[in-house]
Amino acid sequence: MIRLLARIQTRSLLLLLAVALLLWGFARLASEMAEGGTHALDEALLLALRSPGNPADPIGPVWVETAMRDITALGGVAILLPLVLVALVVLVVRGQPRSAGLLATAVAGGQLLSSAFKTLFDRPRPDLVPWGTEALTASFPSGHAMMSAATWLTLAAMLARAEPRRRLKALYLVLAASIVIAVGISRVYLGVHWPSDVLAGWALGTAWALLCYGVAQALGASGQIEPERDGNG
Template sequence: MKNKQTFYVKTSIALVLFVLLGYSVKFYPETLTDIDSTIQAIVRGNLPNVLTTFFKLVTQLGGEVFIFIYVFLIALGFYVRKKWKAEAYFLAGNLLLMGIFSTGFKYLYNRPRPSLTYLIPKPMGPSFPSWHAASTMVVALSLVVIIQQRLTSQYIKRGLQILVVIMAILTAVSRIYLGVHYPSDILGGWLLAYTIVVAVFPFYNQKRFEWRFQSKQK
C-alpha cells in the first residue's frame, strides 16, 4: 500500500504541473512567450538542410501510423513469443490512454499552432499538448520499465533504455525544429506521458505478479 501511495503522489504532482501549464497556455499564454521563443530560436538556428532532412524523417517515424505499428508489433511479440501478457497490455494500454487524453486536452486548451515558417505541412488540430511528444515518451517510459524488469545484463539494459528515451527526445525536438509546436507543448506532452505511466504502473505490477504466480501453479 505504501508503495502504491508513492506512485499516487508522483502521479498527482505530475498531473498538477500539467494542469498548471495548461492553465497558463489557455489563459495567460504571454507568460510562456519569452521562454518558448528563446528555445525555438536555439533549436531552429538557421535551418540547415541536413538537420531539416533529418528531423523530417524523425518526425515521420514518430507519427501516428508508425508509432501504432511499432507498438502493435512489440506488444504482439511480448504476448505471443515471450508470454509477457502484462507487459503487452501495459505498453499498448498506455499508448491508448495517451491517445485519448492527449486528444481531449488538445481541444480543451485549444492552443493555436506557432506562427512560424512550417517545414512540413501544417498539422491538423490544436497545439497543446504535443501528440508526438506524448506518444513517443509514453512508449519510451513503458519500455524503460519493462526492460528494467525483464533484462538481466546491465549493459544491454542501460543501452536500450537510453536508446528509447533518446528516440523520444529527438522526436520532440523535431516538432520544435519543424515549427509545428511550442516547447511548452513538448513539456505538456512529456508530463502527460509521465502521469499515465506512473498512474498505471502499480496496477500493471500487481497483475504481472498475479499472472506469473498463477502460471507457476499450473
C-alpha cells in the same frame, strides 16, 4: 520478506510522487499557457532555432532539417503503431500475453488522453515561423511529445519487466528516453509546436507511462499478469 515488502512500498510511493509532480507540472503549464504567461518565452525559444533575421530558415545545414523530419516521425502513428504491434507479438511469443494486453491498453489510453486534452485546450499552432512538416490537430499539448513518451517509455518498461538482466533494463529505458527527448526537440525545430506544448506533452506522457508501469507492477505482484523478471548483470 519484510525487507522486500518495504522496498516495494518505497518504490510505489516514489512512483506515485513522480506521477503527482509531473501532473502538477502539466497543470501549471496549462494554466500559464491559458493566461498567456508562456508566450514570450515560447517565442524567444522558437526564434532561437531560426537564423537571425530570417524566421523561415532553421539554424544549421539542410541535412539537419531533413534529419529532424525523420526524427519527428518516431512520435507519429505511422511509426508507433507498427512498433507497438511488433512489441505485442514479441511479448506473446515470450509467453506474456497479459503483459501484451496491458501494453495495448496503455498505448490506446495515452492516445485518447492526448486527443481529449488537445480538444479541451484547442491552442492554435505557432504562426511565427513556417512549418517544416504538416500538422493537423491543435497545439497543446504536443501529441508527438506525449505519445512518444507514453509509448516508448511504456514499451521500454514492459520489455524491461520481461528482461532479467539489469543492464539491459537500464538500456531500454535510456534509449526510450533519448528518443522521447529528440522527438520533442524536433517538433519545436520544425516550427509546429511551441516549447510549452512539448514540455506539457512530455509531462503528461511520462506521467501516464509511469502510472501504467505502476499498474503493471501491482498486477504482477498479485499474480494477475506475468511478474517482473529480475536478476543480476
